[in-house]
Amino acid sequence: MDERPTLEDIRRAPKVLLHDHLDGGLRPATIVELARESGYDGLPTTDPDSLGTWFAEMSNSGSLERYLETFSHTVGVMQTREALARVAYEAAEDLARDGVVYAEVRYAPELHTREGLTLEQVVEAVLEGFEKGGRDHGVKVGTLVTAMRHQARSMEIAELAVRYRDAGVVGFDIAGAEAGYPPTRHLDAFEYLQRENAHFTIHAGEAFGLPSIWQAIQWCGADRLGHGVRIIDDIAVADGQKPKLGRLAAYVRDKRIPLEMCPTSNIQTGAAKSIAEHPIGLLRSLNFRVTVNTDNRLMSGTSLSEEFHKLVEAFGYGWDDLRWFTVNAMKSSFLDFSERLELINGVIKPGFEQLKWRGSRPVA
Ligand SMILES: O=c1[nH]cnc2c1ncn2[C@H]1C[C@H](O)[C@@H](CO)O1
Numbered sequence: 445m446d447e448r449p450t451l452e453d454i455r456r457a458p459k460v461l462l463h464d465h466l467d468g469g470l471r472p473a474t475i476v477e478l479a480r481e482s483g484y485d486g487l488p489t490t491d492p493d494s495l496g497t498w499f500a501e502m503s504n505s506g507s508l509e510r511y512l513e514t515f516s517h518t519v520g521v522m523q524t525r526e527a528l529a530r531v532a533y534e535a536a537e538d539l540a541r542d543g544v545v546y547a548e549v550r551y552a553p554e555l556h557t558r559e560g561l562t563l564e565q566v567v568e569a570v571l572e573g574f575e576k577g578g579r580d581h582g583v584k585v586g587t588l589v590t591a592m593r594h595q596a597r598s599m600e601i602a603e604l605a606v607r608y609r610d611a612g613v614v615g616f617d618i619a620g621a622e623a624g625y626p627p628t629r630h631l632d633a634f635e636y637l638q639r640e641n642a643h644f645t646i647h648a649g650e651a652f653g654l655p656s657i658w659q660a661i662q663w664c665g666a667d668r669l670g671h672g673v674r675i676i677d678d679i680a681v682a683d684g685q686k687p688k689l690g691r692l693a694a695y696v697r698d699k700r701i702p703l704e705m706c707p708t709s710n711i712q713t714g715a716a717k718s719i720a721e722h723p724i725g726l727l728r729s730l731n732f733r734v735t736v737n738t739d740n741r742l743m744s745g746t747s748l749s750e751e752f753h754k755l756v757e758a759f760g761y762g763w764d765d766l767r768w769f770t771v772n773a774m775k776s777s778f779l780d781f782s783e784r785l786e787l788i789n790g791v792i793k794p795g796f797e798q799l800k801w802r803g804s805r806p807v808a
């Protein structure tokens with residue numbers, strides 16, 4: 445029996461999330477409270493419901509640059525230890541409530557030092573929030589520290605990733621506007637991380653095409669690709685014929701390079717036209733190492749369960765597909781290998797098995 449999973453059942457499935465921004469996942473009510481406490485007066489409205497709607501609507505511009513403008517309000521209220529620890533705690537709680545068992549949540553420490561916090565204080569506050577929220581609500585959260593690609597602080601942030609690697613920081617990332625800011629601007633940071641045997645992912649192939657993906661992999665040595673949707677530009681699809689992969693697409697598939705796909709976010713920024721036309725359908729059928737993610741739960745008004753459910757509706761996916769995406773994500777995480785195996789064999793596989801066979805009669 446493999447009935448179409450409902451949203452309610454998907455929420456119960458033990459899920460894994462690799463691409464989620466801390467400053468893109470605040471609760472609207474928390475933004476309002478933090479703004480009041482800190483004297484931040486830039487919010488477009490102080491009614492939490494209207495604020496949630498405002499974020500979702502403003503993020504629908506079809507441009508990554510415009511989408512990123514909305515972050516000024518979340519970052520604006522995340523400037524103290526208390527605010528950072530609270531936002532991290534609540535993120536862990538919200539993810540656990542959505543049935544996420546392991547998450548890698550990212551943010552850019554350099555954006556949170558406006559009121560005098562050091563980079564170290566920022567990292568420690570977020571780690572504290574994840575640790576406590578994860579313990580109280582039953583989810584394991586690893587942190588990725590992000591450097592902003594238009595700035596020049598990537599080496600410092602990479603050093604931070606290495607310094608806190610045994611305290612919960614599992615990797616590094618670069619984010620921000622992609623066009624005009626190639627990943628090779630940060631080559632020294634990536635080379636340093638490689639010498640340190642550290643893990644990193646790079647936002648690439650979202651608002652810019654194949655050259656960005658090629659640089660991220662072949663020059664910078666990325667372990668994973670944030671989004672990577674534009675890899676379809678290197679796949680020729682003709683009616684009635686088998687899709688033909690170019691050299692870069694073949695390399696990404698052969699090397700099992702994980703794609704952190706974020707369907708709703710891609711539609712908002714114009715990287716894909718609709719869920720039904722999202723490249724994830726083709727890439728999944730070609731067996732790329734695809735994972736499903738939220739990117740920014742606040743800006744997209746979404747959750748990991750909702751992203752999965754949209755895919756179920758658009759592509760007719762069943763439990764086996766959802767399990768495949770989830771095992772892909774767990775295999776691709778930056779967590780210690782034995783912990784990944786434990787979660788796959790001890791939590792994910794049994795959890796999906798139970799949901800898949802729910803309602804069917806036991807064999808006598
Ligand atoms: O999808 C994205 N692409 C590029 N940059 C992004 C995306 N979502 C969030 N960001 C940026 C804005 C945040 O302030 C920063 C760190 O989380 O990362």
Ligand SMILES: [Zn+2]
Pocket residue numbers: 463465619647670739
């Ligand atoms: Zn992102």
